[in-house]
Amino acid sequence: MTHSSASRQPVALGLVGLGTIARNQHLPSLAAVPAFRLAAIASRNATLDTLPGYPDIDALLAAEPEVTAVSLCTPPQGRFEQAASAIGAGRHVMLEKPPGASVSEVEALAAMARAKGVTLFATWHSRAAAAVEEARRLLANRKISRVEITWKEDVRHWHPGQDWIWQPGGLGVFDPGINALSVVTRILPSALHPVSAVLDVPENRQAPIAARLSMVTADGAPVEAEFDWRQTGPQTWDIRVESDGPEILLRMGGAELHVAGEKIIAAADEEYRRLYARFAELIATGASEVDLSPLQLVADAFLLAERRTVAPFHDPALPG
Template structure:
């Protein structure tokens, strides 16, 4: 099979740090263009917009959209209308309605739409899901705390409507929980801490449960300094499973079962190539639905202004 001619839409931090190395390491792709009004890469054709890239590159097969969330629907729609397969960086849209419309359009056009929950490709995820299958889940604790100043410098859009604030990383935790837990779960209450100069929360405490009333608690915080925390602990009748370091380490009752280097984006691009080959889609909105529920049910408390 010839390589997939791929264009990157948006060339900010996540595209440079994660997408670019994964594409370069996969012989199934050829990076043929970058669409970004402000950023470019030497040796790769530059375009000021997605439309310009589509017009200039008839051989383009697919695009990976890495722009801020509120721009993704119109860009993905334009690409699908031009017959291109689409990978959407997480979250796949600013609203559930946007993602549903894109999914319907991709199906009608027989094109691939991939909601790329990269954390699900962390090394310990598949084994964690397998170990938990069929077990009695007694309680779940999720702790996802990082420093916004380190991971999102200058990204003011994250504090505006659609930017999601602390749910930008928190949705990664939710993408893991919805992947490894054997039953669906539902939000029961949420407390959202919103800086006085922002529209989105800097911290969130969430309480979920499933149909068996299993307590599932999540704490997200963008104010963490020092060591960063990306951990999920699941108590079962057979012991405690801990998926930590964002999914890189899997432990059972403190015994390390698996620990590996991060390879989320290489796995993500391998999956996208499979989907494109079969002209099928993978669009799971469960993590985004939980975030939408938090904004719908959450009690908001104003806290100190955020200053980068």
Template sequence: MTRIALAGIGKIARDQHVPHIAANPDFELVAAVTGHRPPEGVPGFRTVAEMMRAVPDVQAISICTPPRGRLALVEQAVAHGLDVMIEKPPAATLSEAQAIVRAVAGAGRVLHVTWHSREAAAVEPARAWLAGRNIRRVEVNWKEDVRVWHPGQAWIWEPGIGVFDPGINALSVITRILPRPLLMETAELRFPSNRDAPIAARLSFDSGGVPVAVEFDFDQRGPQSWDIDVETDDGHLQLSMGASKMAVDGVAQDVGDEAEYARLYRRFAECLSTRASDADLTPFAHVADAYLLGRRVEVGPFEE
């Protein structure tokens, strides 16, 4: 059993990480690095160094802090011999994410850069179904209400985040299920007049000659949309509910219902067992590409 700590005790840590660590027999949550209230029964500390002085047998850390400044936290962790799991997005910038990968590798530790939507139940069945088929087009509609998922969280509107916080989940799925790499062709980013990050985006990619059209929206009221449609020469694949559901030609497929974060921690346990990192930055690179190529369009102000 790996004695693990959590860094950053916010909504995602309390809703997903804490219960799934508790449910996984390969891990024991023994400490938290946080400026807030730690999980019940778990000692909290302000820094990694303080934690290691008090709980020196911590073996790994799962980082759930906002993305800015994670390199320093990772460097502290590996300096104390900890293996690292990191919540998406892995950093505030692509260069920082790449530095994180180098820092962990240089210290001889294990790194798991997580993409929780890749662990949705339908992702691997979709990848298998698409293998060997000729894909004609792909459409992605990933739309949700920021007020529901990030109420009052100012960090979500920091430069470089905004709609790409949920949008990167869609990118993590399509980069997993499609057999050829994605190359961004155009991007339009819609910025509220009073915010520093986009509230919506329209992206177009080419994947080996296949057009991939992507729509992100962080201001969708009512039912949320997390849908991917793939037309092939041998049927129509539909992923819905964040790739937890799958249909082929309108017929629902049995893909199971195991939770994403249960799979994430099982995968981290596998990485620790084999001492092999899993640190794919491809979805994050596409976000960076969107800012490099994106045409900025200003829209009305956003209000909570």
């Protein structure tokens, strides 16, 4: 049975986790997407005055039977249990990136969702940047010769006081770097795999602060990536693609598209609005979307990497 979008009632959604990304992106985006109605919050440390709040997802699921979908904005460590609880309770689930602490645990969640008949959406917000689909279209029939990724930002600005990113499963500099990998795996016309990697790990942390990753496409084109969390001043999120056509340059994480040096697209950030609109489509059609290729590239990088110890990283808000 089908229903027009005008006749469908908004889906009651529970938001799990109320940290920086939830406040800056998820809350305003949900307010702008009429397909959803934010109905409840689950967070250990925060609440919203206007909504019911619960200390964890299990309490939310037990108390809010009308909530048919949940969006998980918590760190990847421990997210498997949260998603499994929601799927087991028959709720649709949207996962922040990275979708989990390992590839195999998200594959297990996908199998659970299929068995239960609910939607699982593993999101990659940078794929929803304004210029990504046009870049994909322009490259669809091109012979790629070289790709350069430069993804450098200031961790103290973007992740102040966040200890989980430095722990096993937190990915370190691959937390932003996986955004670049999500775009590359979307726009290139052939698959790619890592051949070598170097990880720079602060002596007082468990995860890398910088990384260099060498990959190759199935057609033999080199893909070089440089990730660094130590850049201050202007931030760099660039992907340059050389082919038998005009050079393609995605800047600002995919918000800008330059073709042969000319700026073609420059748009405001509406990535999360697009993600929630896509989540609504998946729920309405009974489908799931779980592409783990960006996470697999990161997992392979850790498998292949030479690990180098570098100077300690200090954040006044963190231990050590």
